[in-house]
Amino acid sequence: MDSLTHIVLGACIGEAVAGRQLGKKAMLIGAIAQSIPDIDFIAAFFLSDTKDIVAHRGITHSLLFVIVVSLLLAQLGARMFRDRSMSLKRWILLFGVNMFVHVFIDSFNAYGTGWFEPFSSARFSFNVLYVADPLFSVWPFFAALLLLIIRRNNLRRPLFWKIGIGLSVIYLFYALYNKWDTDKAVRRNLEAQHLPADEYFTTPTLFNTLLWQVTVRDGNGYHIAYRSVFDRNDKMDFAWFPRQDSLLDLVENKDEVRDLEQFAAGYYTVDKRNDTLLFNVIRFGQIAGWDNPHARFAFYYYCDRPGANNMVVQRGRFEAWDRNTTKSFLTRIFANGR
Known part of the structure; x- marks a missing residue:
């Protein structure tokens, strides 16, 4: 998905996982964590055009990368914020959930992701969402905006991140239904047109x-x-x-x-x-x-x-x-x- 979607979705997930412990810093850390897999843009500076095309969404979008980097960053976060009542397990969740969501939703558009790099070069591409879909992104965008504005102790904060994430999930299921219905129509046409x-x-x-x-x-x-x-x-x-x-x-x-x-x-x-x-x-x-x-x-x-x-x-x-x-x-x- 596009960078803005990852940022606002990461902010909502950050609030959900660690908002009580870190306050609004959880949104910032969540947005950064959600964006980490796209660090592979650096490869464009030293790879040929075609090598870069093939490498994009490769190793940095793999499950191995998510696991290893989540554990490392969780350790770093725990050391940097020792004064917070934040367990190592919650730090792992903060980074791990965000990076996993990134590589998961990226697989729903056309480019595809290398979940099992470096062990397999297979790309997973479900072709369900366009890389930038306003109706998927608008809900976490407004939720993140409201969460930035309202106070940390506002009792409605959980409601906003639940709406932001929940409506995106509902829209994803709507997109899956539309694809399923379209595929049914395609199969009817293929049979009729031989x-x-x-x-x-x-x-x-x-x-x-x-x-x-x-x-x-x-x-x-x-x-x-x-x-x-x-x-x-x-x-x-x-x-x-x-x-x-x-x-x-x-x-x-x-x-x-x-x-x-x-x-x-x-x-x-x-x-x-x-x-x-x-x-x-x-x-x-x-x-x-x-x-x-x-x-x-x-x-x-x-x-x-x-x-x-x-x-x-x-x-x-x-x-x-x-x-x-x-x-x-x-x-x-x-x-x-x-």
Whole structure:
């Protein structure tokens, strides 16, 4: 998830675990603890672009990292705050719960997390939440804001952190239900349209869990469609995208290709733009694909162009985004799309 979500959620958890012992300092420590796994951004300073892409959310998002670092920081916290009635067990909970929640909720969006690094390079990605979803984050945000404002001895403090965390959990279950319902509709369509039934994934479009991208892998390419939870017509209109992976033979840096293929986990296309090969990772979605079924993909990597791929994950998300795109986005969600 985005950094702000981790900060406010960490502040609420900090209040829940240690607010009575540490006061508002518990919120600060919780916010820091929740942000620690993202320390892997430092790797970008000394790794190549593709190595950095593969390494992100790797070892620092593993269960081993959570356990080891929680124990170390708990010892440090206990030494620094000896005058507080705070047991070592509670310190471990303060750091451990926050870091575990970080790596847990990160696995619900498209990038995926390496829970079992360094023993396994497998990435866990449930594709349930977009990386920044206001309806998931708004509740702990306002809860954390209120907890900062009101006094430490206010009897309503537990109510605020419970509401902030509880409503986010409820929204997560709502998102899971929407994905389950979308997957059911996909399977009906695959059967009716005679498409492969086991090679597909669904992922939410940006900032919501109401409009979903559906990607079906079939032979040498992919069928992509969109479904809103409000659609009355169950039929999905798929657009075809060829993989064109033979173009990767033209790439000189074969290590770069291997890294990208590992990161894409089998869902990618290759095309040319101005004589430059682009490697597109499909699971990050299209650029306003609900408006233009054949739109380009949001994640694209320039092959054989060192230095041209800064902020590669983020740069395509809002290309061509304007008032008309926003209108078509809302129309596709709420006007049944048909």
